[in-house]
Amino acid sequence: MKVYAYIHPQLNILCCAVLPEAVPKNIQAIEFEVEDINDIIYDGTQIRLKTVEEKLNERKQEKLQQLKQIFASKISQTDYIITKIEEARLLNQDIQPLLDRYSEKLQERQQLRQRYEELKQAIQNATTLEELDAIAIEL
Amino acid sequence: MANFTGTILTRAGRNLLAKAQTGATLTFTRVALGDGILPSNTNLEDLVSLVSEKVSLPITRIEVVGDGTVRLRFVLTNESIETGFFIRELGIFAQDPDNPNNEILYAVSYAGEEADFIPSPQVIRVEHVIDVYTVISNAQNVTAVISDTTALATQRDLTELANSFNNLINNISTDQIQDGAITTSKIADFAITTEKIADSAVTLSKLANVSYTPAPNVIVPLNAEGILDLSATYVKSNVYTFRRVNLTGATSDYELQVGEEAYIEFSNVTSVPLRIAVPLVTCFYQILVVITHISVGNLDYMLLPNNTTYSDQFSCWCMTISGNSDRLRSAFFHDLYSGSADVSPYILTQFVSIGTRSSFVMAGGGNTVSVSYSVWNNTATPWISLGSIASYSNQNLSGYILIRRLR
Numbered sequence: 171m172k173v174y175a176y177i178h179p180q181l182n183i184l185c186c187a188v189l190p191e192a193v194p195k196n197i198q199a200i201e202f203e204v205e206d207i208n209d210i211i212y213d214g215t216q217i218r219l220k221t222v223e224e225k226l227n228e229r230k231q232e233k234l235q236q237l238k239q240i241f242a243s244k245i246s247q248t249d250y251i252i253t254k255i256e257e258a259r260l261l262n263q264d265i266q267p268l269l270d271r272y273s274e275k276l277q278e279r280q281q282l283r284q285r286y287e288e289l290k291q292a293i294q295n296a297t298t299l300e301e302l303d304a305i306a307i308e309l
Numbered sequence: 310m311a312n313f314t315g316t317i318l319t320r321a322g323r324n325l326l327a328k329a330q331t332g333a334t335l336t337f338t339r340v341a342l343g344d345g346i347l348p349s350n351t352n353l354e355d356l357v358s359l360v361s362e363k364v365s366l367p368i369t370r371i372e373v374v375g376d377g378t379v380r381l382r383f384v385l386t387n388e389s390i391e392t393g394f395f396i397r398e399l400g401i402f403a404q405d406p407d408n409p410n411n412e413i414l415y416a417v418s419y420a421g422e423e424a425d426f427i428p429s430p431q432v433i434r435v436e437h438v439i440d441v442y443t444v445i446s447n448a449q450n451v452t453a454v455i456s457d458t459t460a461l462a463t464q465r466d467l468t469e470l471a472n473s474f475n476n477l478i479n480n481i482s483t484d485q486i487q488d489g490a491i492t493t494s495k496i497a498d499f500a501i502t503t504e505k506i507a508d509s510a511v512t513l514s515k516l517a518n519v520s521y522t523p524a525p526n527v528i529v530p531l532n533a534e535g536i537l538d539l540s541a542t543y544v545k546s547n548v549y550t551f552r553r554v555n556l557t558g559a560t561s562d563y564e565l566q567v568g569e570e571a572y573i574e575f576s577n578v579t580s581v582p583l584r585i586a587v588p589l590v591t592c593f594y595q596i597l598v599v600i601t602h603i604s605v606g607n608l609d610y611m612l613l614p615n616n617t618t619y620s621d622q623f624s625c626w627c628m629t630i631s632g633n634s635d636r637l638r639s640a641f642f643h644d645l646y647s648g649s650a651d652v653s654p655y656i657l658t659q660f661v662s663i664g665t666r667s668s669f670v671m672a673g674g675g676n677t678v679s680v681s682y683s684v685w686n687n688t689a690t691p692w693i694s695l696g697s698i699a700s701y702s703n704q705n706l707s708g709y710i711l712i713r714r715l716r
Contacts, residue, residue, distance in 0.1 A: 171579050180689050183620040186639075188580050188697050192616035206703035207580070207618060208639075239632035 174199040175210050175217045184212035222299070229302055233293050237307050241286045244309050248275050285309050312423035313399055316443040317353045322415035328406055329448035336404040337453040338412060340383045340441065341365045344394040344424070353417050359400045364390050369438075371453035379445045381453060385437040387430050395424040401443055404454075416443040551713055562586035562694055565594075571712040577604075578706060580699035582616055585712060587692050592663040593716035594695060600655040600674070602707040608655060609701030612641040612668060614685060616697045622687045629679035641668040641683040642701070645675060655708075663692055 174187040176199040186207055193199040200217050202210055208228075211220045220228070251272045258265045269276070289307060296302040318326065329335035345360020347353075370382040381401065387393075399418045405411035418441070427435055445451050531537055551570035556563055564586040565571055575581040585594070600608065611618075618639035625642040627634045634644065643657070655674030662668075666685040672678065685692075700706055 178619065178690070181619070181622070181687060183622065184618075185620070186618040187616055188613060188699065189582055189616040192694065206701075207699060208701065212620070235634075239629075239634065243631040 171204060171207070173202045173204055173207055173210060175202060175212075176200070177212065177217070184210065184217060186210055226296070226299055226302065229299060230293055230296065233302060233305070233307070234290065237286065237289055237293065240307055240309060241282065245279060245282055248272075248279055251275055251279075282309055313418040313420050313441075316399075316401060316416040316418045316441065318416050318444055319356050319414050320354050321357060321413045322401075322403070323354075325403055325406070325413055325415060326444070326446055326448060329450065330446060332450070333406040334450040334452060335445060335448050336406075337368055337371065337379075337381055337415065337451075338402045338404050339365050339367055339454070340381065341400045341402065342385070342396050342427075343398040343400070344396065345398050347398070347419055347421070353419060356400075356417050357414050359398050359414070359417070361398075362400070363394045368453045368455055370455065371451070373445070373451055374442070377444060377446050378442045379451055380440050380442050382438060382440050385427070385435065385439050387427050387435040390427070390429060393426055393428040393432065395426050397421060397424040399441065401441065556584050559584040564588050565712065565714040567714050567716060569714055571710075573710040573712070575709070576707045577602075579703055580613070580697045581706075581710065582697045583695045583710070583712060585695035585714075587663055587695055590664045590692075591716060592714060594661045594663075595713045595715055596657075596659040596661060596698075597711040597713075598655075598657040598659070598698065598708065599710075600657070600706050600708040602705075603655065603700075604705035608645065608674070608704055608706070610643045610657060610670070610672070611638075611699045611701055612659065612661070612696055613699055614641070614692050614696040615690070615694050619685075619687060619690065623683050623685050625681060625683040627679060627681035630677050638683070640699075641670075641685070643670040643672060643679070643681040643683070644701075645672060645677050645679050661695070666692065 171188065172190075174190055174193050176185055176187070176193060176197050177183070178185050179194075179197065187193045187199065188207065190199075190201075202219065204210060204219065209220050209225065211218060211224065251268075255265050255268050255272075258268055286309065289305065289309075292305050293302065296305065325333075325335065341359055341362045342364050343359040343362040345362075347360060364387075366383045366385065368381050368383050370380075372380045372382075374380055397420050399420075400414050401416040402412050403415040405413050529537060551568060553570050553572055554563065554565065555573075556571045557574045559573075559582075562584050563571065571583070571585060573581060573583065583596075596612075598610075620639050621637040623638045623641060625634070625636055625638045627642070627644050629645060636642075641659075641661075643659075645655070655672065657670060657672035657674075659668055659670045666688065668683045670679075670681045670683075672680075695712070698710065
């Protein structure tokens with residue numbers, strides 16, 4: 171896709187127009203052919219395409235954020251078990267019945283954490299965008 | 310007809326004419342016929358009546374000829390006589406201006422031996438239209454007592470009448486027609502065809518009590534494009550409807566009006582310009598997006614005001630069943646946030662307030678739902694075009710969009 175990038179004269183920020191007529195008059199825009207509108211960056215001195223490394227790092231951060239959101243969503247569904255066990259412990263009650271009762275759920279939580287760590291490591295270890303995109307966040 | 314050689318004014322007639330020349334009205338009252346035989350030494354000027362009047366005939370028409378004479382028309386008919394007679398004498402009578410009850414023999418004519426016989430109606434019915442001329446000199450006020458009970462028209466009368474009538478009909482002007490004279494009930498159904506009305510003949514000023522707004526129970530015609538015009542100036546409706554405008558493939562911005570709905574189809578693209586001009590800060594839009602196909606998962610939806618991204622100028626909050634996010638973005642942003650499960654169909658409804666520079670989105674797709682709210686923090690940049698929708702991460706999208714201007 172074609173993108174017309176320019177620096178906003180008042181805000182001094184990067185703006186990317188997807189239509190040439192969207193560029194304000196008397197503003198010099200730079201035309202880019204990109205796959206993603208987010209591939210352009212203003213580094214404080216110039217408008218340019220992001221490097222592969224920059225794109226990879228950015229996508230890693232987004233993917234890690236996404237992983238964290240999904241993990242938190244999943245694991246929070248069984249947080250009530252932890253609350254119950256901890257409450258029993260504070261009241262000096264026997265927690266073994268609870269551990270027995272919820273053993274399967276507690277095991278699932280461990281597996282979830284393990285899977286989260288695996289995915290997190292995989293994301294951090296990815297060296298290309300293709301490798302990163304191939305990581306499906308499925309917990 | 311008997312051979313009358315001409316009318317001779319009687320002495321009384323001459324006196325009457327003299328009065329008429331000084332301004333009195335000369336009123337002819339009737340014509341009479343008789344069979345009297347005048348002695349050979351009779352001076353016609355001395356007569357004050359016919360010798361033997363047999364029939365009195367009303368005048369049916371009078372015409373001042375212009376050469377000092379007047380033409381009197383009467384109908385010779387035998388319907389009122391019991392026995393036939395020779396028409397030897399003819400008298401023209403006029404009203405005495407000094408005594409309207411008196412009648413004066415104004416002029417006479419005598420046929421003598423060259424009389425004609427008029428039979429009784431039992432023998433044969435006779436009707437002749439006869440013109441008789443007599444002198445009026447330069448009298449100004451000449452009239453006649455015209456009978457309205459006997460009227461026979463000559464061919465000449467009919468021709469004149471026809472010409473006169475045609476002339477009248479062909480030249481009727483608006484001011485000759487009385488107000489209210491032509492009512493709807495007087496006009497036959499389908500009598501006035503389009504061909505009978507000249508181009509531009511019917512102007513608005515000629516149409517009293519006519520409005521563009523149809524009366525109740527009137528069927529509204531389609532316009533020249535075959536479209537029913539439901540604009541507020543034409544049809545007032547209690548039903549809230551949207552007039553659809555197809556902006557698929559539009560190349561310039563269209564100013565969507567309140568009550569209009571833009572329709573846009575898109576196929577296999579990463580961004581779709583909405584082509585909606587924003588005329589006022591008070592505008593409020595609803596955008597409905599149905600994405601029927603996504604090339605890959607994880608669709609992040611953006612609305613780019615003015616078809617442009619502005620780095621970190623948008624505060625975006627998103628709430629999903631997977632969690633919440635709170636970030637600065639470069640456009641109005643929405644994410645289902647279900648990872649790679651953002652699959653089609655993806656249905657999204659977005660409310661956009663130009664005045665508050667904010668957007669609220671509700672969406673569902675894949676295996677999740679979410680809501681989000683975004684605010685464009687920069688108020689210095691005018692919002693002149695509603696913008697483009699775009700995918701955040703280069704997904705190709707297919708589907709359709711409905712944009713309604715609500716305010």
